[in-house]
Amino acid sequence: MILVRPRLPRYGLALAGLLLFVLLALILGVGVGAVYIPPGEVLQVLLGLSENPVLTELRLPRVLGGALVGGALALSGAAFQGLFRNPLADPYLMGSASGAALGVTLYAVLVGGLSPGFAQHAVFTHLPLSATLTGFLGAVFAVGLTLLLAGGTARIHDLILAGVVVGSVFTGLTTYLMMQDADRVRAVFAYTLGNLAFVGWPGVKALVVFLLLSFPLLLLGRVLNALLLGEEVARTLGLPLEALKLLIIAFAALLIAASVAQAGVIGFVGLITPHLLRRLVGEDYRFLLPASFLGGAGFLVLADLLARTLTRPAELPVGVVTTLLGGPFFLYLMWRRRGRA
Amino acid sequence: MRRILAVFAVFWALALAFPLTVKDDLGRTVSLKASPKRVITVLPSATETVCALGACGLLVATDDYSDFPEEVKRLPKVGGLYNPNPELIVSLKPDLVIASKYGRLYETLERAGLTVYVVKTETYEDIFRTVRALARILGREAAGERLVAQIQKEVYLEESRAAKAKIRPRVYYEIDPTPYTVGPDSFIGVLIQKARGANIIPRELGLFPKISPEFVVEKDPEVIVATYPDAEKTLKSRPGFGRIRAVREGRICVFTGGQDSLLSRPGPRVAQGLRLLADCFHK
Numbered sequence: 001m002i003l004v005r006p007r008l009p010r011y012g013l014a015l016a017g018l019l020l021f022v023l024l025a026l027i028l029g030v031g032v033g034a035v036y037i038p039p040g041e042v043l044q045v046l047l048g049l050s051e052n053p054v055l056t057e058l059r060l061p062r063v064l065g066g067a068l069v070g071g072a073l074a075l076s077g078a079a080f081q082g083l084f085r086n087p088l089a090d091p092y093l094m095g096s097a098s099g100a101a102l103g104v105t106l107y108a109v110l111v112g113g114l115s116p117g118f119a120q121h122a123v124f125t126h127l128p129l130s131a132t133l134t135g136f137l138g139a140v141f142a143v144g145l146t147l148l149l150a151g152g153t154a155r156i157h158d159l160i161l162a163g164v165v166v167g168s169v170f171t172g173l174t175t176y177l178m179m180q181d182a183d184r185v186r187a188v189f190a191y192t193l194g195n196l197a198f199v200g201w202p203g204v205k206a207l208v209v210f211l212l213l214s215f216p217l218l219l220l221g222r223v224l225n226a227l228l229l230g231e232e233v234a235r236t237l238g239l240p241l242e243a244l245k246l247l248i249i250a251f252a253a254l255l256i257a258a259s260v261a262q263a264g265v266i267g268f269v270g271l272i273t274p275h276l277l278r279r280l281v282g283e284d285y286r287f288l289l290p291a292s293f294l295g296g297a298g299f300l301v302l303a304d305l306l307a308r309t310l311t312r313p314a315e316l317p318v319g320v321v322t323t324l325l326g327g328p329f330f331l332y333l334m335w336r337r338r339g340r341a
Numbered sequence: 342m343r344r345i346l347a348v349f350a351v352f353w354a355l356a357l358a359f360p361l362t363v364k365d366d367l368g369r370t371v372s373l374k375a376s377p378k379r380v381i382t383v384l385p386s387a388t389e390t391v392c393a394l395g396a397c398g399l400l401v402a403t404d405d406y407s408d409f410p411e412e413v414k415r416l417p418k419v420g421g422l423y424n425p426n427p428e429l430i431v432s433l434k435p436d437l438v439i440a441s442k443y444g445r446l447y448e449t450l451e452r453a454g455l456t457v458y459v460v461k462t463e464t465y466e467d468i469f470r471t472v473r474a475l476a477r478i479l480g481r482e483a484a485g486e487r488l489v490a491q492i493q494k495e496v497y498l499e500e501s502r503a504a505k506a507k508i509r510p511r512v513y514y515e516i517d518p519t520p521y522t523v524g525p526d527s528f529i530g531v532l533i534q535k536a537r538g539a540n541i542i543p544r545e546l547g548l549f550p551k552i553s554p555e556f557v558v559e560k561d562p563e564v565i566v567a568t569y570p571d572a573e574k575t576l577k578s579r580p581g582f583g584r585i586r587a588v589r590e591g592r593i594c595v596f597t598g599g600q601d602s603l604l605s606r607p608g609p610r611v612a613q614g615l616r617l618l619a620d621c622f623h624k
Contacts, residue, residue: 033553033555034553034555034556034559035553035555035556035558035559053558053581053584054555054558054559054581057558057580057581057583057584058554058555058558058580058581059555061580062580179423195519197519197520197553197554198554198579198580199580200579200580200581201580308553308555312553312556313543313546313552313553313555313556314546314547314550314551314552314553315551315552315553316551317551
């Protein structure tokens with residue numbers, strides 16, 4: 001297998017384009033919402049010349065939080081796809097998002113007493129860090145279980161099958177725990193479909209902390225590149241492969257846990273974004289990882305914008321929008337792939 | 342002789358009333374050969390209505406959530422809307438089951454050969470329609486008319502008490518922290534209006550919309566009503582909600598632990614729910 005090294009100018013161009021995309025998404029996200037705020041006023045508020053709580057306390061953290069969650073999901077998706085050399089690996093399919101959700105829910109049950117808010121429960125808003133840590137343990141546990149059931153990463157179909165099984169079982173457990181409060185079934189669905197509505201500044205801060213902690217993942221692109229050549233080759237390069245693989249799983253799990261603790265389970269961002277960007281920046285993970293982060297950030301901000309405004313001032317669950325956007329696109333990818341084979 | 346005739350007339354009327362064929366709220370035809378003797382209700386508001394009609398003694402079981410009046414608490418529980426236990430229902434051999442239109446429990450029970458009457462209880466008007474309909478199939482039409490008159494009188498009393506209030510506060514009503522709220526045409530929406538509150542939710546959004554938090558902050562409600570545990574803490578910790586007048590002035594009314602049933606069940610105790618709202622809006 002020959003690795004095509006993208007020429008740097010092309011990568012630079014793609015990166016600049018992605019930055020522009022994120023910027024545009026952020027501007028649109030902040031400018032449009034359930035409540036109309038004239039562009040001039042938006043600008044004044046952002047410059048600190050005037051005050052508008054709807055903008056500064058609700059929309060701005062929600063949009064930024066959405067960008068961070070989207071970026072984290074896409075980055076972990078890209079890492080999983082490289083690690084397992086499997087284009088279908090993503091936080092959803094590896095069971096890790098469900099594991100994180102179970103960890104976060106268990107935390108709410110044990111510490112908060114299960115009450116209806118779930119993603120919006122006071123436990124999460126007051127102690128987002130500890131909820132993220134149990135989510136992290138859940139995500140790592142789920143990935144471990146998936147790998148165990150699949151007997152390693154060698155057989156791709158086994159891996160996907162195991163991931164789906166683990167994900168379903170964990171989702172079942174989460175739903176069971178939440179259903180103990182059966183009057184709140186709608187809130188359960190809101191959590192499993194993702195909800196960015198109440199991401200505030202504490203949530204954004206928590207996301208920033210965990211993204212910074214996972215920053216080394218961006219530097220592990222070289223390892224993922226080596227893995228692309230096959231484990232044998234990678235070993236001959238003298239890399240401590242097993243340790244590095246565990247490290248990648250840990251970083252990805254941390255990103256997933258941080259996202260799930262803040263926004264519930266949002267599907268398809270981690271699957272679609274790396275796919276799309278692979279066409280743009282190529283297979284080199286040193287570039288694909290940061291590109292995925294940017295692409296995921298822009299994608300989720302736009303998806304949440306649709307969720308907020310399509311039926312305004314009512315809202316749709318953001319997971320419904322990402323699935324409706326992501327599903328057909330994924331079908332298209334599969335169709336293209338089949339066409340080429 | 343006259344007394345004997347009167348008794349005879351009552352029996353005659355009862356004999357004439359059954360067999361009875363009616364249409365339920367889904368437009369299904371329901372036939373009863375005789376006045377029901379063993380009734381199961383799978384909806385708390387229906388349980389309350391049956392008991393308010395003086396037919397509590399006919400109940401052999403209810404759903405998990407039926408907890409009023411006190412005497413239904415010791416009856417067997419046959420599950421809830423999402424986890425009904427049809428086998429238990431069938432084994433209790435009811436001659437009438439009163440079920441909600443939500444869930445497909447009625448289809449299962451019907452296949453098992455039971456007589457099922459399906460009710461829709463969503464709007465304020467549904468309360469009175471349901472009272473009359475259940476009174477009819479239970480052979481207690483006079484009691485039904487009396488109950489309708491009584492509920493309307495109680496509601497009128499609360500309504501006229503609330504009408505003395507000079508201001509109509511802007512109200513935001515949260516049924517769960519997703520957040521789902523209530524539109525003006527819903528049962529609770531009508532109660533808010535009768536309690537002289539102004540619902541901030543526009544009619545176009547339907548009965549129970551999931552609302553944008555931005556919209557709530559923008560509308561700046563003067564009173565917030567919530568019907569789930571820990572609501573005050575949840576609302577106060579939300580981004581931007583600290584600016585809302587109701588939160589700043591501490592005018593958050595949380596109804597849980599039984600009080601929420603008065604507001605969530607379109608049944609005979611509706612006036613008590615109305616009173617809770619009126620007291621909350623105008624204290």
